Amino acid sequence: MSEPTPSDIAYAEIANLEDLIDRDSLREVCRSFYDLFGLSIRVFSVRGVLLANVHEERSICRYVNSLPSGRVACSDTVAQAQALIPTGAATATHKCFTGAVYDVLPIMYDGRQLGRIVIGPFLPSDVNEIPQTLLRVDPRLEPDRARLALAEMPRVRAQTAQRIASHLRGVLDLILFSGHRAQLTSAMHLLTVRENYRELAEKNTRLQEAFDRLKELDRLKSNFLATVSHELRTPLTSIIGYSEMLEAGIAGELSPEQGGFVETIRTKGELLLQLISSLLDLNKLERGQLKIKPEYIDPRAVLAEVKETCLPEAEKRRIKLELQWDPDMPVVQADPVRLRQILTNLLSNAIKFSKDSSKVLLRVRNAELHMSDGLEDEDDDDLDSGSLGAALMMAPERAIEFSVQDSGIGIAAPELDKIFDAFYQVDGSSTREYGGAGLGLSIAKSLVTAHHGQIRVQSEVGAGTTFFVTLPETQPDAV
């Protein structure tokens, strides 16, 4: 049977008996009917297809069939009985020349005739004499032999015939009903699944369109940001440059007050330039345009440089910067400019949030990077893969781990996940107290990711914060 369409089930009709009925089961039912009543039975679909046939040739039939004219008359009778189509729901009867009859029962379902059941031949109980039609069927027919053979034909009273027919009709109706229900159920299952799929597919298309639109808007935003930042930077460079020239006295000596003003203009200008550069960096990182340029570097040297850069800031608040490293530090592949940017950002944060006269510890040590805890498998959606390919996947990568540990105000646990988001500030008010645009950690994280590394944080409110940056010793895409 072909796949159902919604219009197939619109009226929940049975298309035809052949599709609905299991012929083996029907034959079994007919066989048990034959065993019970001893009556031959044939089931036809409305199109005349024989669906079940359980019968036994009767003695009289065998005898008549052995005579030439009898054979012709017999096959005519059988053909007529089988071709008889009852009108409406009433049983039709076809008489045989032997005096026997065939009952033809319409198979009605839902007001329609789907087929017919032919029961017989059997002898109505009121036939006592051998009929003339039988005696005349063939000149060679011997009446005594015919009488004996006819006596073997099952006799059924009209009332009994009706009861048998109604029983059979009941059984068949049940089979049809169950079959019909099963057919509708399976069609509905199939159609519902298909309809749900169609609905989901439509929704997916709409979501994809919305997603594409958002992506396009995001691209426009990034472009806008890049253009604006660039356009801001150009005049700012002039402001800073001319301020420096004024400070240097190129345009004449400045009074101490004028010098102070110009210095403020320059330092604020530099701050602004830093902010704009950060924005540009972030923008480039978001668009995947920023490429790191790995070189072989000594991590200890980088750490020492970072310490030097931040020393003036720390000394202003009598904060001590302490360096620690393992004795056997290897030379590693990293972009020195970007690595300094990451560590400077972490260190200047640590200083910013530390108490006066406290200590910040800068460390670098040998470590390992595991695929499972890294950012490498961000696009691996098979998170439940468990021990799949463990022999390969569990192998750690050799790495170095930088850490910056302060004893400052700390960060509350719920905030820890968000601190790497762009523009995020743990406390909106802290911006004014401590300064910054909330871009540093986001940039640091992007830069670490670009190094195939990992950045994480441990913190306890009031006790301090430690940032860890783990970088692999080698960069896979380094030239």
Next chain:
Amino acid sequence: MQLDFQARELTVKLVYYGPALSGKTTNLQAIHRLLVAEGRGRLMTLETRDDRTLFFDLLPLTVNTDMGLTVRIKLFTVPGQVIHNSTRRLVLQGADGVAFIADSQVNEVRANQVSFKDLRRNLRENGIDPSTMPIVIQYNKRDLPNIRSEEEIMRMASQGKERTFLATATHGIGVIDTFLGLIASAFERLESMHALSQRFGLTHRSVVHDLRDRFHQELEAPPT
């Protein structure tokens, strides 16, 4: 509607729609119970879980008219639960009329309205203008406490174009009225669209008349 000229047979599909547990299946069960055996089909329930219909219920009935035309009426219910929307849309296909079974309880107002909106949306999705679909409304469960008053319902109903009926389907009250009201609405529309009276001498009045005779007299209530 399906018309088989050769067999002089007209098949009409009517759908019982409404929110979950408003009594759609109960309406069909009551109709089945109240119909005389002749021409009454078997009530088929297609998949249920916890007494909830998953696909649909189907009650076929056949009427032989004086004009020699056989009218086959197929009553369907839809599953009321929100998640079965696609099933509802499938069952609604080819419907010639809808009986909307609402729950009379005051706190079911929203469920009724959500379901009615769902009906309109599904009709539109099937390419049918809801305003052209013959619809009758039944406020069921009149035997429960905290129900909307009859006056209020009738006042609201007078503002709309749908015939509105009150029922207690569990007791068979109002079920036949609703059914005959739906038959009248559906055949009025079929008459105007397919000139049934001209071609077959079939009018909505004659069908309602023929059908009314098919119900057991003692429980019959006159149609409005």
